[in-house]
Amino acid sequence: MEPFEDCRAVVFDLDGTLADTVGDLTTALNRALAELDLPPHPEEAVRGMVGGGLAKLLTRGLAAHDVVLERAEHEAVLARFVAHYAANPAERSKLYPGARQTLNVLREAGIPCGLCTNKHEPIARDLLTRSALGRRSGAIQGSETGFPRKPDPACLIHVVKKLGASPETALMVGDNATDLKTARAAGLKRVVLVSYGYSVTPVTDLGADLVITHLHDLVPALALPERAQ
Ligand SMILES: O=C(O)COP(=O)(O)O
Numbered sequence: 001m002e003p004f005e006d007c008r009a010v011v012f013d014l015d016g017t018l019a020d021t022v023g024d025l026t027t028a029l030n031r032a033l034a035e036l037d038l039p040p041h042p043e044e045a046v047r048g049m050v051g052g053g054l055a056k057l058l059t060r061g062l063a064a065h066d067v068v069l070e071r072a073e074h075e076a077v078l079a080r081f082v083a084h085y086a087a088n089p090a091e092r093s094k095l096y097p098g099a100r101q102t103l104n105v106l107r108e109a110g111i112p113c114g115l116c117t118n119k120h121e122p123i124a125r126d127l128l129t130r131s132a133l134g135r136r137s138g139a140i141q142g143s144e145t146g147f148p149r150k151p152d153p154a155c156l157i158h159v160v161k162k163l164g165a166s167p168e169t170a171l172m173v174g175d176n177a178t179d180l181k182t183a184r185a186a187g188l189k190r191v192v193l194v195s196y197g198y199s200v201t202p203v204t205d206l207g208a209d210l211v212i213t214h215l216h217d218l219v220p221a222l223a224l225p226e227r228a229q
């Protein structure tokens with residue numbers, strides 16, 4: 001893409017973009033499945049189920065076993081799954097290389113960073129605090145807070161506004177088609193996708209303005225002043 005010279009804010013997705021969380025998600029999902037006497041899914045299978053929030057992950061995990069629960073039971077299993085995950089969200093999860101450094105460089109360059117995730121917001125905040133990303137993020141928006149989940153653009157529009165930017169001057173960095181769709185629906189002109197996340201479709205086929213293989217490739221693409229890099 002052309003260097004994005006007028007970037008005033010960067011909004012990141014969390015799972016698959018800043019943090020590799022699939023290990024802990026798999027553990028929690030498999031605990032919930034075990035309580036239903038269902039076999040566990042391997043981490044590689046769960047990778048392709050992440051990105052739509054915990055409710056969707058449970059639905060996908062059950063569907064992979066050809067199980068559809070009646071509503072009340074599904075809600076009860078979901079509550080247990082969320083509780084399992086909330087109890088241990090950071091045992092095996094880790095930030096991707098360059099996550100902290102990239103947020104630092106952007107902040108030093110005067111570009112506020114925010115976060116828009118389909119993860120339950122309290123769990124997202126917990127993860128971010130544990131990984132010291134929370135204080136580097138100017139605005140965090142997760143799910144179950146009254147905003148509809150991505151790809152509805154409302155949460156992204158809210159974060160962009162909180163960061164003091166506009167859709168024209170903000171950039172979204174995500175890992176799948178949902179992030180791209182959300183950003184376009186919010187009116188963002190620049191969308192970067194990372195290639196190492198959880199997308200089941202090759203990200204190069206999705207129509208992003210730029211695909212990066214490493215977070216370190218983000219700052220050079222923004223044409224920031226030399227001192228900031
Ligand atoms: O599916 C989730 O729980 C979160 O996904 P996201 O951070 O990629 O939006």
Ligand SMILES: [Mg+2]
Pocket residue numbers: 013014015016017051174175176197
């Ligand atoms: Mg993601």
